[in-house]
Amino acid sequence: MRFLDIIEKKKNKLALTDEEIQFWIDGVTNDTIPDYQTSSLLMAIVLNGMDEKETAKLAEAMMNSGDVLDLSGIPGIKSDKHSTGGVGDKTSLALGAMVAACGLKVAKMSGRGLGHTGGTLDKLESIEGFNIFLTEDQFKKQVSEIGLSIIGQTGELVPADKKLYALRDVTATVNSIPLIASSIMSKKLASGSNTILLDVKYGEGAFMQTIEDAKTLANAMISIGNRLGRNTMAMITDMNQPLGNTIGNALEVEEAIETVKGNGPKDFTELCMCAGEIMLMQGKIANSKEEARKMLQEAISSGKAFEKLLQMVEYQGGNVEQIKNTKLLPQAKFVTEMKSREAGYVEHIHSQQLGILAMHLGAGRATKEDSINYAVGLRMNSKKGDKIETGDLLCTVYHDEELKQEWIENFYKTFSFTDNKVDPIPIVEEILG
Ligand code: URA
Incomplete structure (x- = not known):
């Protein structure tokens, strides 16, 4: 196979075969295809797109470019969520505890932030001693035992994405739905969960500015997930103002704690409840939205959601006193x-x-x-x-x-x-x- 022919094909608006996409991603991973040729194909994809089958194959080939987590040893359905990122987005902290308190297994790998405020990992690290670097075995053990763990990436997940993203960043090829969707989904797929909930934000503080663009991206990611056997759903959510009331790491941890105790801001609480309803249904813990909402409300009012957050912090070596008394946070x-x-x-x-x-x-x-x-x-x-x-x-x-x-x-x-x-x-x- 000649890579030049693959570039020609996409230049002429033709769909690439599974073998051609695999050849490309293997070449990116092994450094056998030079950056200038990959850049050329990336631009052809930006201009001429990819259909759903090509996009799913691209995500699958990227997922398999590195380690893929096997969570099958943990009983039950394992669930993950992903946000396309926004200002004041501390959802994973509160939502994880809420749904895990209802019996869902949440195995989440998160990232750090660049620009704006920190990512979920930075927020968690504002808790003294909190360890985001669990080994794969520790991660799985924790999810089995308490149903919740949030960590940084273990092993080498999706190396092809790291290389492609670095090139896209400097060749004006970030902005393409198939490239964004396959990049995000390859990492979610490699994290090994059975269900994925995507929080795709639209608005001024978001990656996608309009509702229509957010929906197009969400549908592309849902198609990838479903084609690759993961129950995938998406919420389109507003990012035309900060989420909740706080922006900043320890402040956001405090707000997440207040939210799992039932004292959170209205918009953030509602986002967590909606996301929780979907996740509990995906995880077959609840049969309807109404049932799921009741379970979430009970988890909050009984204190079980707060207990779950405390348990996660304790398991990951964090100072639980700071969770009990948020004045002790930085x-x-x-x-x-x-x-x-x-x-x-x-x-x-x-x-x-x-x-x-x-x-x-x-x-x-x-x-x-x-x-x-x-x-x-x-x-x-x-x-x-x-x-x-x-x-x-x-x-x-x-x-x-x-x-x-x-x-x-x-x-x-x-x-x-x-x-x-x-x-x-x-x-x-x-x-x-
Ligand atoms: N986030 C990702 O992980 N990949 C993209 O391409 C864009 C945003």
């Missing part, structure tokens, strides 16, 4: 209240900008090498649709260094106001799959 030196300079209904909150401002406080990384300050971040005291008077509290800033005037001015630009009432947008727009 605390910032300074707390500054940002009061509104305007009156009106909050029309828009530029979540991406707020995420970047939180990153400048130290809550996220601008480059892979940056370290994270777990204590700093923002607490939203007002959200979209709230009626605000001049001088009302908009947001509380937790910081370790003096706020610069430029930061403050940029903060005020993230809120816009209107005289007209603003209709609330549902947090979950649609469920697919």
Whole structure:
């Protein structure tokens, strides 16, 4: 097989065979196909697309490019969820505990964050001693025993994706539905769970800006999952304002704890409940949404969800005292209240900008090498649709260094106001799959 012919084929808008896709991914993994040829094929895919069969084969070939976790020794259905990422997204922390308290087995591998705030792993590491580097055996044992573990990637998962993503990043070929869908799904498939729930966010703070684009990506990922024998569903969710009230690692851990205790913000709680309903049905723990919601409500009100979170933290070596008393989590030196300079209904909150401002406080990384300050971040005291008077509290800033005037001015630009009432947008727009 000549790789040049494969590039020609895609240039001419033809579908690639399974063998051709496998040949490509083998060549990427073994470094036998040069980057300039892969870059050329990537661009042809961006321009001419891939059909569902090609996309599923690409995900499968990437999944098999490295280690694939075998969770079959753990009894029952193993479930995973994935979010395309957003500002203030601490869903895995609360949701994992909620559904595991209902009897679901959650085996989750998460990532670190780049830009905005940290990823799930960074948030977990704001708990003293929390170990995200379990061995595969420790991970499986924990999921068997308590039904919940969240760790960083073990072994070498999907090396082909690492190489392709690095090339896509520098060849203007990130933005392609088949490439994004196969990249995300190859990692989910290699993590070994039987069911996958995708939280595909749309809006200003999200990877996909519009509902339509988010749905197209979600459908592409559902098709891959189902073709490869995983029960895959997706939620299309709003990211036109930060999720919940907090942005920043320890602040988000605190909010996740409050949520599993039943005291979480409305939008974040609702997102977790909807996601929990789907996961409990995928895992055959509940037969209907109504039954699932009741189970989740009971897990919260009985304290079982909180107990499950404590158990996970204890198993992974974290300081449970910080979970019992969140004042023991890292605390910032300074707390500054940002009061509104305007009156009106909050029309828009530029979540991406707020995420970047939180990153400048130290809550996220601008480059892979940056370290994270777990204590700093923002607490939203007002959200979209709230009626605000001049001088009302908009947001509380937790910081370790003096706020610069430029930061403050940029903060005020993230809120816009209107005289007209603003209709609330549902947090979950649609469920697919
Ligand atoms: N996230 C991924 O893992 N891959 C992509 O291609 C885009 C976002």
